[in-house]
Amino acid sequence: MTRIVSYLIVAAVCLLPIAASAGEIDLFVAASMREVANDLSDSFAKKNSGVTFKKNYGASGALAKQIENGAPADIFISANLKWMDYAKEKHLADDKNIATFAYNSLVFAGRPGVKAANLNDVLKLEKIAIGSPKSVPAGEYAAEAFKKAGIEKQLEKKLVMAKDVRECLLYADRGEVDGAFVYKTDALQVAKTARILFTVPQEFYTRVTYPMALTVSGSKKVEAAAFFRYLQSAEAKTILAKHGFLVK
Numbered sequence: 001m002t003r004i005v006s007y008l009i010v011a012a013v014c015l016l017p018i019a020a021s022a023g024e025i026d027l028f029v030a031a032s033m034r035e036v037a038n039d040l041s042d043s044f045a046k047k048n049s050g051v052t053f054k055k056n057y058g059a060s061g062a063l064a065k066q067i068e069n070g071a072p073a074d075i076f077i078s079a080n081l082k083w084m085d086y087a088k089e090k091h092l093a094d095d096k097n098i099a100t101f102a103y104n105s106l107v108f109a110g111r112p113g114v115k116a117a118n119l120n121d122v123l124k125l126e127k128i129a130i131g132s133p134k135s136v137p138a139g140e141y142a143a144e145a146f147k148k149a150g151i152e153k154q155l156e157k158k159l160v161m162a163k164d165v166r167e168c169l170l171y172a173d174r175g176e177v178d179g180a181f182v183y184k185t186d187a188l189q190v191a192k193t194a195r196i197l198f199t200v201p202q203e204f205y206t207r208v209t210y211p212m213a214l215t216v217s218g219s220k221k222v223e224a225a226a227f228f229r230y231l232q233s234a235e236a237k238t239i240l241a242k243h244g245f246l247v248k
Contacts, residue, residue: 168180
């Protein structure tokens with residue numbers, strides 16, 4: 001009887017790591033990464049039975065503020081360095097678990113028939129959508145480009161602010177604006193009627209960088225840490241490239 005009990009105890013101990021690895025992972029991800037994040041989480045879940053995901057997509061600034069206000073988050077993926085730095089300063093992100101996830105580029109998208117081949121051509125249009133620069137990185141990148149191109153003041157009354165980059169693209173799709181400054185990946189994969197009219201030259205804005213981090217609480221969760229490692233794997237990079245993101 002004693003031997004049987006011993007076997008049961010050993011068996012229970014062996015099962016502990018499996019039980020600990022199964023659980024829910026809370027993802028807070030920049031809106032422009034919705035599709036690729038869905039693919040990555042699905043791929044991981046298929047190989048890790050019992051792991052589920054709760055996903056919150058939105059403007060990077062809004063996500064960072066939500067985490068600061070106590071929203072449960074295990075992994076935060078921002079569309080720029082600014083909001084990751086904010087998370088670090090507020091001690092929300094684990095300093096030991098921060099990495100560059102991917103890169104993107106800024107484009108101007110509009111419906112067929114809109115004539116705009118460069119930043120100066122945008123001045124001839126009536127309504128231009130950008131994400132609100134205060135919380136939406138795509139809008140911040142666009143504002144930086146306007147300033148460097150010397151057209152910031154001339155565009156002030158033409159701008160329509162959106163809550164995130166996807167809403168920005170939606171305005172262009174519906175024809176509610178002449179065009180929108182969005183990420184290349186959004187324009188290629190999500191746009192219904194809008195098309196890329198031109199790519200904003202890289203010299204006009206800081207490179208679109210997506211940093212990712214385990215939050216302080218997420219770093220204590222085995223399943224969250226495992227997914228964070230997976231996001232840095234060769235398989236994850238292949239999926240990112242498939243969606244049009246750059247990984248170098």
